[in-house]
Amino acid sequence: MSEDVDPGGTLLEVRDLRVTFGRRGAWLGSRADGRGSWFRSRADRRGSWFRSPAERQSGRFVAVDGVSLAVAPDEIVGLVGESGSGKTTVARAVVGLVRPDSGSVLLDGVPLGPVGRRTTAQQRAAQMVFQDPRSSLSPRMTVAAIIDEAWRTHPSSAPPGDRTAALHRLLDDVGLDASVARHRADELSGGQCQRVSIARALAVRPRLLVCDEAVSALDVSVQAQILRLLVDLRERHHLAMLFISHDLGVVHQIADRIAVMRRGVVVEEGLTADVLGSPRHEYTRGLLDAALELSTAGAENST
């Protein structure tokens, strides 16, 4: 993809990323009879009993095995795949929470290190929204304190002058009432918590939002609200997004382009309508066949 995208038009580029994890749990070892072991169940969580030759050789778990993708400014790129395919690891590498074994993450063409080695501007540029809105917010802090913490971490992003007014503008931006500022996260509903998470990410005026299953834990009627909010925010703030989800329908609604991951590798990518409308890779077709469509349900029931 990096070849056919104008480099001037790329905000984020992930180049040949490879991430492995150590042999945690090796003390359990393999059973003498070869039936079942910690590794087997770990491999199985990736959706198969598969271990790559590299994995067998190094004994390390290869989470991401040579992934390249690019996100242009204003673009929403969907990253889909089953659990264990490496979607989240890619996301965490983008925001600098895991250190890749090789490959690089580039912002405006500049390679980024782990989060501690990034400049303030680089840290601010990519912000993450997590799946579980409750566990990603401190239950003991008020919403005002949560937002203020973001501003204290990145003083360059803090609004000059009256922070209360800025806080209310920010809450209004994500569709929350100003009165929410006084509440603690554990007093809020799941949808409100996710709006606060988004507000916290927006507080430092990022250019890229990394949304890791950001609507998956929400009730269906609330899910639609948050999707609408993300799309509106993209337009209002010219945000780019890396939108990770296992729900193909949701990704189809909001992503411009899509990459399908399986076992640490991108197996297919392209414009969302092309990939999901006429998939070329067998795995993508399998995912689409397994996905349930409301429109075809009636026919099955009548049989």
Place this chain on the structure above:
Amino acid sequence: MSRTRTSHPRPVSDATTGDPLLEVDGLVIDLPVAGGAIRVVDRVTFDIPPATTVGLIGESGSGKTMTANAMIGLLPNGAATGGELRWRGEDLLRASPARRRRLRGHEIAMIFQDPLAALNPTQAIGRQVGEILRRAGRPRAEVRQRVLELLELAGVPEPATRMRSYPHEFSGGMRQRAMIALALAGSPALLLADEPTTALDVTVQARILSLLRSIQQEQGLAMLLVSHDLRVVAHVAHQVVVMYAGRVAERGPTTAVLARPAHPYTRALVESVPAVRTRTALAHPLPGTPATPANRPPGCAFHPRCPLARDRCRTEEPEPRSVAPGRWAACHFAEELLSR
């Protein structure tokens, strides 16, 4: 499958008479909270006919899981119940604990969302699947044979080997298959499935759902499928019950309800489900958050989010009423919705 019926023949009359297996009649569940009680399930009424899958759908706090738990006697301590849960005419809410234990597993069985939490990590799968048979005093060889049959029926490959494995050695999908085998061991007439595929990947979900469908059809089981996912219910359930804030918003045949919802909440749910192969425009989202039994708006609980709400909805709570043959809805303007 006939072989599974040989050990526990089930009265055939159920399927022929058409009397409901389970009648939920005005079910009320109150949970104690500091300084009072919260009504988490409020006058819920529906039937589960024999050999039929009923989908129970709702968002968090809608009372769907509490309703299912009441059927198998898994309500939290201090829960007060009202109304009736009639199992073949017998009120389960007033049955003795001993009687309920007899029914549990043998007549009504349940599979849960998280099979890893529901299975015993220290026992091999085969032992757990066979427990109900061993306790019934069946000979060892017969129990083993039956466990093999059940695991095979649930689609566990190489059952003779895998029955000696432990839950942590199984993948999520295999664990759910083991749970299904376990639930079927007592040859129940009703299978309760609470979010059985929510924790699973889509490809695994599709396989488990088609397994549940085929078991339901082949065994002539009745099934209550509790889910927040309309797509899951749509693919498996013959009838659907939509719950909102502890009450039934709408119920009826799945195909009819999804094609023409008689309640604005159902309609919003249907509209919020995106298609996968084609791009669906973002649904116009409902405002606000789902009402919970703890903060139930007056009148119709759905009115603050309802696009059709009028003055009447703010004060007068709609009772579920018949709006078309086989269909009930708790909305003052159901006919208006249906005639659109």
